[in-house]
Amino acid sequence: MRVSYLDVKAAILGRIRGGALVPGDTVPGEEALAAEFGCARVTVHRALRELAEAGVVERRRRRGTRVRLPVARDAELVIPSVRAEIEATGAAYRYELLSRRIAPPPRRVRAALGLAPGSKALHLRCRHWAGARVHQLEDRWISLATVPAAAQADFAQTGPNEWLIRAMPLSQVEHALSAANAGEAEAALLGIAPGDAVFVIERRTWIEGEAITRARLVHPGATHRLVARTAPPL
Amino acid sequence: MRVSYLDVKAAILGRIRGGALVPGDTVPGEEALAAEFGCARVTVHRALRELAEAGVVERRRRRGTRVRLPVARDAELVIPSVRAEIEATGAAYRYELLSRRIAPPPRRVRAALGLAPGSKALHLRCRHWAGARVHQLEDRWISLATVPAAAQADFAQTGPNEWLIRAMPLSQVEHALSAANAGEAEAALLGIAPGDAVFVIERRTWIEGEAITRARLVHPGATHRLVARTAPPL
DNA sequence: GCGTGTAATATGTATGCACATATTGCGTCA
DNA sequence: TGACGCAATATGTGCATACATATTACACGC
Secondary structure (H helix, E strand, C coil), X not given: CCCCHHHHHHHHHHHHHHCCCCCCCEECCHHHHHHHHCCCHHHHHHHHHHHHHCCCEEEECCCEEEECCCCCEEEEEEECCHHHHHHHCCCCEEEEEEEEEEECCCHHHHHHHCCCXXXXXXXXXXXXXXXXXXXXXXXXXXXXXXXXXXXXXXXXXXXXXXXXXXXXXXXXXXXXXXXEECCHHHHHHHCCCCCCEEEXXXXXXXXXCEEEEEEEEEEECCCCEEEEECCCCC | CCCCHHHHHHHHHHHHHHCCCCCCCEECCHHHHHHXXXXXXXXXXHHHHHHHHCCXXXXXXXXXXXXXXXXXXXXXXXECCHHHHHHHCCCCEXXXXXXXXXXXXXXXXXXXHCCCCCCCEEEEEEEXXXXXXXXXXXXXXXXXXXXXXXXXXXXXXXXXXXHHHHXXXXXXXXXXXXXXXXXXXXXXXXXXXXXXXXXXXXXXXXXXXXXXXXXXXXXXXXXXXXXXXXXXXX
């Protein structure tokens, strides 16, 4: 059989795992590897490119390809839509709109969205139920400058997240994760005791550099957990 | 100038952003796009492949290339080494080994590591300081079946994480994130009040399917936060 | 009508070749 | 001796072509 770029990739990876190549070492050049494996240089190139994309090696012209030392392991964090997350557990999903108003956002939110002082935004507060338990409390501000259509939507039936994904399919997202103690009001809405640990996600999204929305998503800490993995195959 | 795969990529992406292609739509075939852009099919192929890797489109043979609806937005979560994380803030990093012993792990840990009943593992408890504040409490079990060399290392100076990265450069990692209330003992070691929210990371790593270690990393919730972003450029 | 084999089709991969581009190092010339 | 420039080299990208493979649709036979 012909030599696949996967064969080359696996071979190099094997040398690193086996210790034949240690972090800092220079991998043989594409030409040399092509000769060794009996394949075209392009095939080796693809193998090395994928390894570079995976962060295993580092490539620079004229310098060659070197084995990276894995300083910080990155992992892929999947934050599913609330609905999907809940329905995956088998529980019934219910969405509830607590309040909806157009108002000038507090300074902290204004800064997070990069809005001009005095400008108004859409403020939504919602609750997401998993059966009889509250799964998530959502406090969201949407920039009307970026998404004017949001002023017309009433969000009584559809949650703002699902609405936004439909309205603006491609966006950049940032998630900040932290732990906190539930305040009085929060605890009451979540159905937990004040002081209980909550898992907080602060999500901000942009499209082409324009801020779309900032959402503070609060979950009961006892039940919620997020899982991130490194890409399995390599 | 010749047509770059980046041009094709940008063009398709533009159509999606502009609404010319909406989620569910089928992108024209590689042959058709190649004719349209005046380039080789391989060039179109590479553009589409990268878009598929980025999760923007979904490709299946014979079926064609379709625009994905972004159900779950993935983000890249970077969990830095404790040392790097602390030194980045300018605070002084200090590592402290609290205890070290070889013992049979509790059932929960044994299950997490996939160890046989009765087998022993290395148990380490450490504290990571950022200046005068405790940044992280580490409770770690290392499988001696997978990493026998760990039995010799004393971990008095070097933290187990740094040691393991050196010993096993390429591994698979899983992180589970959650919030909890600090227990009595934990709170005392962290220098916070019992009941205060803590941010917990449970990290498990494998190499070639063999479990290496399980670490429970506890941080004071008030100060700790993790940030994940989607890849910026696309 | 129904299952099945087969052709058509879209994507996936490999090759040889050519040229582009970045970087290093050495040699040339003032 | 030092500044500059050019050649050597390794990776990066594009094209034409060929063949591989998965999946769908359709024709065929029962």
